[in-house]
Each structure stands twice: as structure tokens, then as C-alpha cells.
Amino acid sequence: MKPIQVGLMGFGTVGTGVFNVLQRNQAEIKRRAGRGIEVSMVSRRNTALAQEVVGDRATVVADARAIIANPDIDIVVELIGGYDLAKELVLEAIAAGKHVVTANKALLAVHGTEIFAAASAKGVMVAFEAAVAGGIPIIKSLREGLTANRIQWIAGIINGTTNFILSEMRDKGLDFEVVLKEAQRLGYAEADPTFDIEGVDAAHKLTLMSAIAFGVPVQFDKAHIEGITKLSSVDIKYAEQLGYRIKLLGITKRTPKGIELRVHPCLIPAKRLIANVEGAMNAVVVNGDAVGTTLYYGKGAGSEPTGSAVIADLVDITRLHTADAAQRVPHLAFQPDAMSDTPVLPMGDVVTSYYLRLRVADEAGVLARVTGILAEAGISIDAVLQREADEVGGEGSTQTDLIILTHDCAEAKMDAAIAQMQALPTVLQSITRIRKEELA
Numbered sequence: 001m002k003p004i005q006v007g008l009m010g011f012g013t014v015g016t017g018v019f020n021v022l023q024r025n026q027a028e029i030k031r032r033a034g035r036g037i038e039v040s041m042v043s044r045r046n047t048a049l050a051q052e053v054v055g056d057r058a059t060v061v062a063d064a065r066a067i068i069a070n071p072d073i074d075i076v077v078e079l080i081g082g083y084d085l086a087k088e089l090v091l092e093a094i095a096a097g098k099h100v101v102t103a104n105k106a107l108l109a110v111h112g113t114e115i116f117a118a119a120s121a122k123g124v125m126v127a128f129e130a131a132v133a134g135g136i137p138i139i140k141s142l143r144e145g146l147t148a149n150r151i152q153w154i155a156g157i158i159n160g161t162t163n164f165i166l167s168e169m170r171d172k173g174l175d176f177e178v179v180l181k182e183a184q185r186l187g188y189a190e191a192d193p194t195f196d197i198e199g200v201d202a203a204h205k206l207t208l209m210s211a212i213a214f215g216v217p218v219q220f221d222k223a224h225i226e227g228i229t230k231l232s233s234v235d236i237k238y239a240e241q242l243g244y245r246i247k248l249l250g251i252t253k254r255t256p257k258g259i260e261l262r263v264h265p266c267l268i269p270a271k272r273l274i275a276n277v278e279g280a281m282n283a284v285v286v287n288g289d290a291v292g293t294t295l296y297y298g299k300g301a302g303s304e305p306t307g308s309a310v311i312a313d314l315v316d317i318t319r320l321h322t323a324d325a326a327q328r329v330p331h332l333a334f335q336p337d338a339m340s341d342t343p344v345l346p347m348g349d350v351v352t353s354y355y356l357r358l359r360v361a362d363e364a365g366v367l368a369r370v371t372g373i374l375a376e377a378g379i380s381i382d383a384v385l386q387r388e389a390d391e392v393g394g395e396g397s398t399q400t401d402l403i404i405l406t407h408d409c410a411e412a413k414m415d416a417a418i419a420q421m422q423a424l425p426t427v428l429q430s431i432t433r434i435r436k437e438e439l440a
């Protein structure tokens with residue numbers, strides 16, 4: 001049988017990974033797919049650079065639409081990124097009856113509802129394993145491997161760039177900006193790296209996992225998002241002393257009132273496996289009612305790891321494209337007419353525990369006033385640590401740090417208590433609040 005024909009729109013980090021792995025492993029992949037998979041067209045604005053990689057093995061074009069217009073192309077792979085052009089191209093490819101593979105989580109987290117509906121109406125597949133946690137087969141696991149379960153919660157390190165930054169800062173004492181540049185050089189960071197460091201990229205991925213886990217529409221606009229730019233090395237150090245690691249986590253959880261959808265730095269007990277995920281590695285913990293807790297670990301970014309996920313989708317489509325569309329795995333795991341309207345919880349209703357750090361005047365009564373406010377708010381304290389003033393501000397310092405770990409309380413209650421503590425004249429700087437998860 002003639003190999004299935006693939007066109008790559010975008011030929012940068014991921015595109016070249018897809019091309020190279022397909023070339024290297026083509027015989028093995030064919031044995032699995034039952035048919036050869038051939039990249040016959042690639043598009044890149046700088047055609048000369050693409051030509052250097054593909055030689056005479058594929059046609060190089062500058063205009064991605066030439067791929068969609070080619071009747072011989074069966075599967076179009078969108079690896080350009082961004083919202084606007086990518087959306088136009090994906091919708092045009094679907095309208096032309098092509099199956100689509102994309103690594104673009106930003107696109108699907110924001111426009112997924114429209115794109116999946118268009119694909120279903122046309123009877124084509126839109127596959128996106130590479131969009132979440134790169135090479136880790138997490139979409140496949142959630143959508144198929146765990147299909148028996150009522151998923152309870154998911155918590156993941158799903159941005160390699162920020163995990164790399166946090167690891168390098170902690171282990172080598174390197175500066176934030178220096179490590180970010182290195183992450184860019186290694187091809188981990190997004191075209192706009194603020195998406196990485198402000199938690200937006202993680203929220204895109206979390207939105208997709210949440211939809212698949214709970215059978216709800218993609219609702220990126222409802223996600224609570226905080227990145228790592230406000231984290232200080234002093235909090236990383238105190239967390240370690242208390243037996244915790246700080247990680248940027250994406251958390252989505254089923255609660256009786258709604259679904260939590262939140263990305264923020266988090267204290268995790270150092271003994272948990274996920275707390276020891278370092279560098280650009282990703283890890284996702286999924287808790288299902290039947291299976292219990294499962295962990296998925298691997299490279300969430302980079303050329304060939306992400307290429308590996310794109311090729312997995314190409315193989316799936318190669319096997320399934322002749323199947324009756326109704327028999328295929330639904331895009332978001334649940335049948336489109338069986339989606340749930342469970343709301344996303346406002347952050348104020350999320351219940352969790354906290355690490356608080358208050359830079360205070362080193363004088364009598366400060367601790368009592370602070371703990372008094374928490375007690376009045378009904379927030380119970382798990383542990384308090386007070387640093388020696390000398391240790392915090394050098395010899396003769398008149399300032400010190402109070403570190404408080406709390407038990408669970410609603411975020412709105414904590415917001416109000418923080419506002420009251422912040423107003424105390426003895427609280428000298430903006431209070432640091434980092435949420436804490438046991439992930440047991």
C-alpha cells in the first residue's frame with residue numbers, strides 16, 4: 001500500500017524532530033502502523049534552512065497553504081504555534097478533509113471547542129498528544145488507558161522551562177535570567193517565554209487535561225494562573241528546611257461544588273516522587289477511583305521527545321482513518337453529546353493549605369498579632385518558624401521572617417486574613433503566600 005502522505009506546516013524544533021525520527025525509525029514504525037508514513041512536504045518561511053535538513057526527500061514550500069491544497073496529502077501537522085495563523089490553517093485543513101496533528105496547546109486550549117466541532121462535522125481527526133507534556137503519552141493514558149475511572153484529580157509539572165529554571169536556581173544558585181536564556185537555547189521555551197514563566201503554557205496544557213479527565217469543554221479563560229516570577233530564593237530555602245520542594249504545578253480536581261483549574265507554585269513534601277522531578281523533565285500524577293494514583297514521567301519538551309508524540313498520533317491516524325468516525329476515540333475522551341456542564345470553581349472557593357512568609361519587625365507581640373488574625377478567621381496553624389534576625393538581615397538586624405504553615409481553608413478566607421495581616425505596621429513587606437499540596 002502507498003505510504004500515507006504527511007505535510008509539516010512549520011519546520012523548527014518540533015518539525016525537524018518529527019522528520020528525523022520518522023526517517024530513522026521508518027521500518028519499525030511501518031511494522032506498527034501497517035503502512036509507511038512519509039513526510040512528502042514541509043513548509044518553513046526560510047525554505048533554504050528546511051531544504052538543508054530534508055534534501056531531496058520532501059518538497060519544501062514557504063506557503064503552508066500549499067500543503068493543504070495538495071490533494072495527495074492525507075495528514076497535515078501544524079507546528080507553527082500561536083493562535084491566529086495556526087487557527088486559520090487548522091480550520092482550512094479540516095475543511096479540506098485532512099486529518100490534523102498539532103502540538104499547539106495554546107490553540108486548542110483557547111479555540112478547541114470550535115476546532116473539535118469542525119473536525120467532528122467533517123469526520124476527520126485532530127490529534128494532539130504532543131501538546132501536553134511533550135513526549136509523555138498522557139493524552140493517550142487519560143483518554144484510553146484510564147477510561148474505566150472516575151478521575152478525581154490531576155497534578156502535574158507540565159512546563160519544562162520553569163522546572164528547569166527552579167532546579168538550576170536551587171542546585172547551582174544561578175540567576176533566573178541566565179537559566180531562562182539557556183532554556184531558550186535548548187529549545188524548551190515558547191516563542192514568547194512569558195507564556196512559560198507566567199504559567200500560561202502550563203494552564204493551556206492543564207485546560208486540555210481537565211477537559212479530557214472530566215468531560216467538560218476547554219475553559220482556559222476560567223483557569224487561575226500564577227507563574228514563578230514572584231518566587232524568591234529565600235522561599236525555596238525555607239521550604240527545603242521544612243521538608244518541602246517548590247514546583248510550578250497545574251492542578252485540576254473534582255469537588256462537590258465544581259472543578260478546580262489552577263496553576264501556581266506549590267510546596268510539595270520532598271519525599272513525593274514528583275517533588276524530585278528535576279530539570280526540563282515533566283511529571284503528571286493522576287488519581288482515579290479504580291486505579292488509585294498513577295505517575296507519568298518524561299521529557300515534556302525538546303525536538304525528538306515532542307516529535308515522538310507527534311509520530312504516535314500519525315500512527316494512530318494511519319490505523320484509524322478508514323474506521324467509521326463514530327468508532328474512533330472522541331477528541332476529548334467523552335462523546336460530544338455527553339459533555340458535562342460542571343462549573344469551574346472560582347479561586348476563592350478552592351480549599352487548600354498554605355505557606356506564608358511575613359517579613360516583620362523583630363519585636364515582642366508580632367507573632368501573637370499575626371496568629372491572632374488567623375485564629376479569628378478560623379484558620380488553624382500547622383507549624384510556625386521564626387528565623388533569627390541576624391540570619392535574615394545580618395548582624396544587628398531589626399527585621400525577621402515568620403514562616404507559617406496552615407491547615408486547609410478556603411482561599412477567600414485566606415485572602416481576607418492576608419489583607420488584615422498586611423495592614424499591621426509591623427509587617428514590613430508584601431506577604432508571600434504559596435499554596436501547599438500533600439498529593440497523597
Ligand SMILES: NC(=O)C1=CN([C@@H]2O[C@H](COP(=O)(O)OP(=O)(O)OC[C@H]3O[C@@H](n4cnc5c(N)ncnc54)[C@H](O)[C@@H]3O)[C@@H](O)[C@H]2O)C=CC1
Pocket residue numbers: 009010011012013014015043044045046062063064078079080081082085103104105106130131134187188189190191300301302303306
Ligand atoms: N519546542 C518544544 O519543546 C515544544 C513545542 N510545542 C509546540 O509546538 C509548536 C512548534 O514549536 P517549535 O517547533 O518549538 O517552534 P519553532 O519556532 O522552533 O518552529 C516554528 C516553525 O514554524 C515556522 N513558521 C512560522 N510561521 C510560518 C508560516 N507562516 N508558514 C510556514 N512556517 C512558518 C517557523 O519558520 C519555524 O520553522 C508550538 O505550538 C509549540 O508550543 C509543544 C511541545 C514541546
Ligand SMILES: N[C@@H](CC=O)C(=O)O
Pocket residue numbers: 131133134158159160161162188189190196201300301302
Ligand atoms: N515551552 C514548553 C514546551 C513544551 O510544551 C515547556 O517548557 O514545557
Ligand code: NA
Pocket residue numbers: 129130131132133134135136137138139309
Ligand atoms: Na504528550
